[in-house]
Amino acid sequence: AQSVTQPDIHITVSEGASLELRCNYSYGATPYLFWYVQSPGQGLQLLLKYFSGDTLVQGIKGFEAEFKRSQSSFNLRKPSVHWSDAAEYFCAVGAGNAGNMLTFGGGTRLMVKP
């Protein structure tokens, strides 16, 4: 069975600083990988996804993630964080025919200092 680990429960960064959120997965085949963001009281919004091809994936809001098969990782990055990026971030691995049966990690809560 697949699993996802997000080692950092909370991260605090200063506005304008760079950000990296860690994600490690366990899956027996080539994974479908996703990053979602959840603001308080809101549903989940897809930031980016990896299905195949280029291992560096660009997403919305200036986010990118890099798939590293050798490390079973899919870390999320942003070069300069904005106060509006404060939210909870979830990494997920997809199973099923279309990779859309998602197993989520426990999430990382991002706080942004002014």
Next chain:
Amino acid sequence: EAGVAQSPRYKIIEKRQSVAFWCNPISGHATLYWYQQILGQGPKLLIQFQNNGVVDDSQLPKDRFSAERLKGVDSTLKIQPAKLEDSAVYLCASSQQGIEAFFGQGTRLTVV
């Protein structure tokens, strides 16, 4: 394009009572999912429908949870009877085959 609609947004019930949640997916989306998100955790898939058929319900506690999607559009998720540990946000999502899932805002259930 209208998003995934869920109601109610909030619900408070006593343990052993029953409760139902409703979801209207994005028009044309054949696949519908229900997730349970306990506070401080990531969402957990409860059930996946493809049109009006169940694709996977292996993590649905079938002794108390049930879900249906009779006409392949709207779906309801029911809990009967509720337990304290059912307190969570219940998220509905929908997708076209092979395309990303879009999530609703969820229903926050508190069992007291």
